[in-house]
Amino acid sequence: MNNEEKKESYDELVYKANPFADTAMMKLEAYAYFYGLNPQKATKARVLELGTSFGGNLIAQAINFEDNYYVGVDLSHEQIKKGNEIIKKLGLKNIELHQKDILTIDESFGKFDYIISHGVFSWVPNDVKHKMIEICNQNLNENGIAYLSYNTYPGWKEASKVRDMMMYVNKFYPNLSLLEKTERGRLVVEIFKEQIELYPDLKERSKGYLEWMDSVLKHKNYYLGHEYLEMFNDPLYIHQFAELADKNGLKYFTDTNLKLSMATSYKKETVEKLQQLSGGDNVIKEQCIDFILDTKFRKSLMCKKSQTEKLNFSESIPNTIIDTLYYVIKNKIEIAELEDKVLEEALKHLLSKKHGEFQIEDAKKFLEDKDLNQEQKDKIVQEIRGFILNNVITGNLNFYLTRIERVSFVENETYVPEKFIKYVEVILSEDGQYIGIGNFKNEIFPVDTIELLLLQQLKEPTTKDKLISELEKLGLKRMVDGKEEDVDPAEYLEMFLEKYENLNFFKRK
Numbered sequence: 001m002n003n004e005e006k007k008e009s010y011d012e013l014v015y016k017a018n019p020f021a022d023t024a025m026m027k028l029e030a031y032a033y034f035y036g037l038n039p040q041k042a043t044k045a046r047v048l049e050l051g052t053s054f055g056g057n058l059i060a061q062a063i064n065f066e067d068n069y070y071v072g073v074d075l076s077h078e079q080i081k082k083g084n085e086i087i088k089k090l091g092l093k094n095i096e097l098h099q100k101d102i103l104t105i106d107e108s109f110g111k112f113d114y115i116i117s118h119g120v121f122s123w124v125p126n127d128v129k130h131k132m133i134e135i136c137n138q139n140l141n142e143n144g145i146a147y148l149s150y151n152t153y154p155g156w157k158e159a160s161k162v163r164d165m166m167m168y169v170n171k172f173y174p175n176l177s178l179l180e181k182t183e184r185g186r187l188v189v190e191i192f193k194e195q196i197e198l199y200p201d202l203k204e205r206s207k208g209y210l211e212w213m214d215s216v217l218k219h220k221n222y223y224l225g226h227e228y229l230e231m232f233n234d235p236l237y238i239h240q241f242a243e244l245a246d247k248n249g250l251k252y253f254t255d256t257n258l259k260l261s262m263a264t265s266y267k268k269e270t271v272e273k274l275q276q277l278s279g280g281d282n283v284i285k286e287q288c289i290d291f292i293l294d295t296k297f298r299k300s301l302m303c304k305k306s307q308t309e310k311l312n313f314s315e316s317i318p319n320t321i322i323d324t325l326y327y328v329i330k331n332k333i334e335i336a337e338l339e340d341k342v343l344e345e346a347l348k349h350l351l352s353k354k355h356g357e358f359q360i361e362d363a364k365k366f367l368e369d370k371d372l373n374q375e376q377k378d379k380i381v382q383e384i385r386g387f388i389l390n391n392v393i394t395g396n397l398n399f400y401l402t403r404i405e406r407v408s409f410v411e412n413e414t415y416v417p418e419k420f421i422k423y424v425e426v427i428l429s430e431d432g433q434y435i436g437i438g439n440f441k442n443e444i445f446p447v448d449t450i451e452l453l454l455l456q457q458l459k460e461p462t463t464k465d466k467l468i469s470e471l472e473k474l475g476l477k478r479m480v481d482g483k484e485e486d487v488d489p490a491e492y493l494e495m496f497l498e499k500y501e502n503l504n505f506f507k508r509k
């Protein structure tokens, strides 16, 4: 298949462009800093996305960070045309999407602080893959960060069987559309799954295989078609990826899922074995982790080779770095009863901070008036740093460097800028099938027409009473235990305001 055919496959079964939290500038900046690099500030950066489809990933960022500049390229005319229409509706001036083949990008396309590409690398022919890596070096500023995600072995060995099955049943029907092929493929996976389940011994033996079939069947057609039936789907091992980066002037340094890159969170025996097997080499260690976890997907970060000596692969993070970052709770963290009651209280205090956000500084403040000497306080702070690190690696805490000021709703003072209102309008219109909506951290969130109505009222500063009277006109209902109940407008409004404060929609006049 040549690039012309590739373009058609995405024109025909279009790929919804959702924002991806792992590609947000704030996240990439924090990861680079965590590893010892000095990346470009996340709020003053030039960003390139390869294979941007409708640009949904970039739009979420462009709307939130006016001082950043975003450029997206994609081969698909349809997707770029639609993406540009949406950008026009939103009135964004800091983003441009180009219908362009990755193969045609050269140095003259400019330099960027962040180059990202999600869900493209495994699905393009080798020449495009190589070009993508080349771009990540040639078009990257010296302190720049590149993000590429891809399917990986050994996890994809199992999935390859399902892909082979779906490809085989379409082998004799080359003229079917990708959607028709996807539907045929889906049907046949269902048939084989049912047949396996008829035989208890086979069912038991094929547990992993069946689970994989199940997970495949849960995907929507656009995803299933492109993931399983594209001409190209070439997973690779992390060691092969790191070698490719190395040959192209880049240094692979981590996955955005830190559990794939850092051994610290595993059991002591595993840490020791990984150390013995890798002799401290980060790529060998990660390859061993992938063999243990059967990893299927990776989200790799790279920098220029010139930055290598700044990188810290020791898994021991300097206090200055831990203390500068701030943390946001992602998954609920339970604090067990601890012998050291002050430590236990300090941890509980941190985890109960407003918006689930805290810094080491908050722990220091908490300890100020405790009846402890400086040495005891320092020891507790050090324990807290270890706790934070562990939860950062296991993914319970997100971490960021740049702090975005959160503006609360204040009657007759704050308002919601037009671009945010239009963003929600677009998502609730038929364009919502093309792009997803993301906040400043590129996290997807749900929106509905009632919220849109309130946001429209907030175009100018207003009062709670006025908003409540709008809600009263609607007579809101909700279902509780199968029965319809009235919704208290004041209660609803409080929840709404908190949600949109957290999303940073409010600005001061």
Ligand SMILES: C[S@@+](CC[C@H](N)C(=O)[O-])C[C@H]1O[C@@H](n2cnc3c(N)ncnc32)[C@H](O)[C@@H]1O
Pocket: 003, 006, 007, 010, 015, 016, 017, 018, 050, 051, 052, 053, 073, 074, 075, 076, 079, 100, 101, 102, 103, 117, 118, 119, 120, 123, 124, 128, 226
């Ligand atoms: C699986 S989609 C991923 C889209 C988006 N990054 C996401 O994850 O939602 C792959 C995208 O890469 C684009 N693509 C494939 N080959 C390309 C090439 N040679 N140049 C530019 N874009 C390409 C396709 O058109 C498609 O939009």
